[in-house]
Amino acid sequence: MFVAKIYITLKPTVNDPEGITIKNALEMLGFKGLRDVRTGKYIRVFMDDHDENKVKEMCDKILRNPVIEEYSFEIEEVKNE
Numbered sequence: 001m002f003v004a005k006i007y008i009t010l011k012p013t014v015n016d017p018e019g020i021t022i023k024n025a026l027e028m029l030g031f032k033g034l035r036d037v038r039t040g041k042y043i044r045v046f047m048d049d050h051d052e053n054k055v056k057e058m059c060d061k062i063l064r065n066p067v068i069e070e071y072s073f074e075i076e077e078v079k080n081e
Contacts, residue, residue, distance in 0.1 A: 001080075002047050004055045006063060006073040009040035014068045050075050 010016050016038050023037040043063060047054065052075065059071045 001078045002050050002075050003078050004045040004047060004073050004075045006043040006045065006055065006059060006071060007040060008043065008059070008064045008069050008071045009038060010068055011070050046078070047075075050077070 018039045019037040022039065023034055026034055026037070045055070045058065052073075055073050055075065059073070060066065064071050
């Protein structure tokens with residue numbers, strides 16, 4: 001079995017109000033030196049095979065909004081212990 005770890009983030013040119021709010025809250029709590037905070041989604045998909053094309057197709061068809069989001073992923077084998 002394999003797991004696709006998919007990271008979906010807003011494109012750099014898209015405003016991220018949630019990230020701005022988190023950054024402001026962190027600074028109010030005393031965390032200094034933060035340049036930017038960006039939010040996103042993390043999705044794990046468990047699959048029978050190591051198929052990068054399948055993951056790309058899932059991302060392109062339903063998991064992300066191509067107008068405002070970009071994605072990256074990695075596929076790892078799940079070890080049975």
